[in-house]
Amino acid sequence: MKALRLHGDRDLRLEELPPPPPPGEGEVQLRIRAVSLNHIDVWGWRGMAFAQRTLPLVVGAEASGEVAAIGPGVTGWAVGERATPYGARTCGTCPACRGGRDNLCENVQGVAGFHIDGFAREVANVPARTLVKVPDAVPFEDAACSTVTFGTVEHMLFDNAKLQPGETVLIQAAGSGIGSVAIRVAKALGCTVIATAGDDEKCRKALELGADHAVNYSEKNFSSVARRVTGKRGVDVVFEHVGAATWAASLLSLRMGGRLVTCGSTSGVSAETNLMMIFQRQLHIFGSFGCRIGNVRDAVAKMAQGIRPVLDTVVPLERFAEGLERLESRRVFGKIVVTL
Known part of the structure; x- marks a missing residue:
């Protein structure tokens, strides 16, 4: 599969990687259709990680896609359904997570595309509990702005x-x-x-x-x-x-x-x-840092009602670095979205 990986400061490379294994217990395999760019992507690109990370790293903190496969123990999902993945890898078991305050997780592993592998790749396995369903009326490009942005x-x-x-x-x-x-x-x-x-x-x-x-x-x-x-x-x-x-x-x-x-x-x-x-x-x-998974559900519901994010530019994966440079220069009004 194609994946965009950061190897060092401002060193992004589009590479061919082996696809992930079948989704494991509690996981869903997501075929990524769109990735939205954010300042957190620019910070990571510049080398401002604020925490220990291992390079190379697949970039992309905010995305949308469709379910390609379902792992054991997962209910409520079907192949082909549209979804957006929550960007933080939370534990799901601490008091904050159990109380629906995911962005206060006490055992968070990191933010996708910043500390751990992100979504700028064709296929990714993600915990099913971190996925939010996207109505068919919401385009992938808009849905890709639902977690970090909306x-x-x-x-x-x-x-x-x-x-x-x-x-x-x-x-x-x-x-x-x-x-x-x-x-x-x-x-x-x-x-x-x-x-x-x-x-x-x-x-x-x-x-x-x-x-x-x-x-x-x-x-x-x-x-x-x-x-x-x-x-x-x-x-x-x-x-x-x-x-x-x-x-x-x-x-x-x-x-x-x-x-x-x-x-x-x-x-x-x-x-x-x-x-x-x-x-x-x-x-x-x-x-205020990030959002709750409940906020993402509210976001996609409002998108379905017609309150859409503002898209500045839509570019293919091969032009991801160009999008980062445009975002860094602040020559934007709205969002830059990368399609796969």
Whole structure:
């Protein structure tokens, strides 16, 4: 089978590997149809693993496919059904896993494509308990954005920020995969959306997606816009994942008792914080990493209802590195998806 393996920093090779054995106890063999690119793929490509790993490593953290074979002890699945695999290799037995909080697994083995072999290959064996069924109405390219992308948005906005209909939300980096999905999800809920982006073209696209206001943060102070739009009250929720470059202004954009949820730090991991503002204004800050498998189920259900991820580019497996370079340069609006 074809597989894309990382051999070293920025050293990706498309190789012919032996196919996996028949699926074992509790496993399903998935024929991969599409892989979505994420910043975690860029980090791994650069050599930023944050944990011990063994190279070469099959890349790809987010994917979709169809069931090719079913292992012993697996029920509820049939050959040919469409599915998306949860990207973290969790234990399934710790209190967090048993309670449906998979992203807090106490014995996680790693993230696919980052610490352990990922999904940029034609066939992969995965634990059946980590698979989520995908309705036939959802294309493979969209379904490939359901775990790291759409699921992350679900976990941020609903598990953590508890976003409610009619609230005002500030969404950072509207051109990113999660930013563009967050706009669509928040608007479908009936929220007022203020989106930020780094150039006027991305702001225009954010407005086309449904954002009520768009701010070019390279030219304007988005916290001032947020206060003007809300009559000096401030927004209910800030959807933050940029990091140091936007952190202070994100906090300033919040109303009294407002909620900030963050899942990233692409512009830097350290930022000064005015602690007096935090406690005087009674702000709530939530850290959010990954998602629950339940969030993925919610994501594919919303896709089936018509709330789809924004696709920037679709390329074949042979052009995976080209997609990473495009993502690294931030010349994207939405997701880059690789098809097999």
